[in-house]
Amino acid sequence: MSDATVIVNADIPGPRISRHVYGHFAEHLGACIYGGFWVGEDSPVPNVGGIRADVVEALRELSIPNLRWPGGCFADEYHWQDGIGPREERPRMVNTHWGNVEENNHFGTHEFLALCEQLGTEPYVVGNVGSGTVREMSEWVEYLTRSGSSPMVDLRRENGRDEPWRVPFWGLGNEPWGGGGNMRPEVYADLARQYATFCKNHGDNRLYRIAAGASEDDYAWTEALMRAVADMKAAQFPSLPFEALSVHYYTIGGTWTDKGPATGFDEASYWRTIRRAQAVEPLLRRHIAVMDRYDPDREIGLVVDEWGTWWDVEPGTNPGFLFQQNTMRDALVASLHFDVFHRLAERVVMANIAQTVNVLQAMLLTDPADGTLVRTPTFHVFEMNKVHHDATSVPVHLRAPGAVRELTDGAVPTLSASASVAGGACHVSLTNTDLERSQDVTIELRGSRVGAVAGRLLAPSSVGAFNAGAHPADVAPTAVDELPVTASTVRITLPPHSFAVVRAELPDLP
Known part of the structure; x- marks a missing residue:
């Protein structure tokens, strides 16, 4: 972690x-x-x-x-x-x-x-x-x-x-x-x-x-x-x-x-x-x-x-x-x-x-x-x-010194993110490519206080998981029930090899 x-x-x-x-x-x-x-x-x-x-x-x-x-x-x-x-x-x-x-x-x-x-x-x-x-x-x-x-x-x-x-x-x-x-x-x-x-x-x-x-x-x-x-x-x-x-x-x-x-x-x-x-x-x-x-x-x-x-x-x-x-x-x-x-x-x-x-x-x-x-x-x-x-793309900056996988031929960043705003809300997409480690992420939203939040997560048990006729939903999104919130932040835990989208309403945006 x-x-x-x-x-x-x-x-x-x-x-x-x-x-x-x-x-x-x-x-x-x-x-x-x-x-x-x-x-x-x-x-x-x-x-x-x-x-x-x-x-x-x-x-x-x-x-x-x-x-x-x-x-x-x-x-x-x-x-x-x-x-x-x-x-x-x-x-x-x-x-x-x-x-x-x-x-x-x-x-x-x-x-x-x-x-x-x-x-x-x-x-x-x-x-x-x-x-x-x-x-x-x-x-x-x-x-x-x-x-x-x-x-x-x-x-x-x-x-x-x-x-x-x-x-x-x-x-x-x-x-x-x-x-x-x-x-x-x-x-x-x-x-x-x-x-x-x-x-x-x-x-x-x-x-x-x-x-x-x-x-x-x-x-x-x-x-x-x-x-x-x-x-x-x-x-x-x-x-x-x-x-x-x-x-x-x-x-x-x-x-x-x-x-x-x-x-x-x-x-x-x-x-x-x-x-x-x-x-x-x-x-x-x-x-x-x-x-x-x-x-x-x-x-x-x-x-x-x-x-x-x-x-x-x-x-x-x-x-x-x-x-x-x-x-x-x-x-x-x-x-x-x-x-x-x-x-x-x-x-x-x-x-x-x-x-x-x-x-x-x-x-x-x-x-x-x-x-x-x-x-x-x-x-x-x-x-x-x-x-x-x-939607409108907005700048995203990562402070993630631990989100790196050291390999024999060099380091690979394991956290990626992008964000956009539309309709008074911000959506943040997050990817954790690490195969073993979860990633605790604090999303710091600047420019408005944070209103209601919601999240969806794609996180199967294995990075090799796939869907087929006999098991069509082995990889499927689920709602994230726990998203700790402050006036300016949202927290989410990304399991290994996972993708998430977090929505935050920003009532102070013009």
């Missing part, structure tokens, strides 16, 4: 934490779409228009702000007109990136937009730069967002949709440095400017165009994109080529060829994972420093549209389907990332966990044999943390 103080300056407002940093990702990969979201209208699994009803019901608990589709790597081999019109007439295709399986294109544009409507979320569509054309993406924008009369509007009406959809977020390809084309940064930067030019605003639908950015610490890629921004801002008729650029960052416990198991991992793998999760902050700060040199007014957003854990697939499953179990370790990786996103909210405007159902660090796992659905530990972090959606 060690003591720590978390000082929260609740009366010093920082940037707004966009709800979009709690975004999600649904790629045509494994059982994310087919078997996860989509079962078809003739399925015995309860569905609305072919979309699995219990998946939608569960995800609505998270107030998902946006959903990225159709990829990922799949986006750069997907031709959208193959996925419209009567389903029985749609051409089949081979998903060469993920399992080399054949797909029937039954889940396409209309189905995705219906899913977004059922979820109450905003679509984030990724266009095909790798094997598509400028015209193809431009016509997709027109098909989805234009009203009145035009060739693409008429085609949409033929397919049963009269009014346009609101589709704000558009990705200009995916990972062009790799599977999206193996391009050099300067080549892609020119293509991003070209594609963005022909992605038009139609009516009142304003596009937020996201250039496909760096893999991890490729700061040169970010610099090439930011030079493209600076060039166009300095042109005779200044403009922004795109509104944001992305970065992809995955957390693994080993190497890319031997990532380690999702369950049954050892302590050394656990601490490598925590180090890797913590390393996202200095990495993002360096990308931001590059962006600041070219864009000091911070007009361009940073989008972390692929992040999460990546383990070896579960034994006996298709290695191209990336199905992995999800433990409390994964939940801690998520909570650490959100603290970083909250701190960097002025520049980090969106993020997308990879992925939503049945793939990588999923929110939900479905069993094709018995139809069961379970909420993963990561699901609960998203649900507990939704109190930060669109």
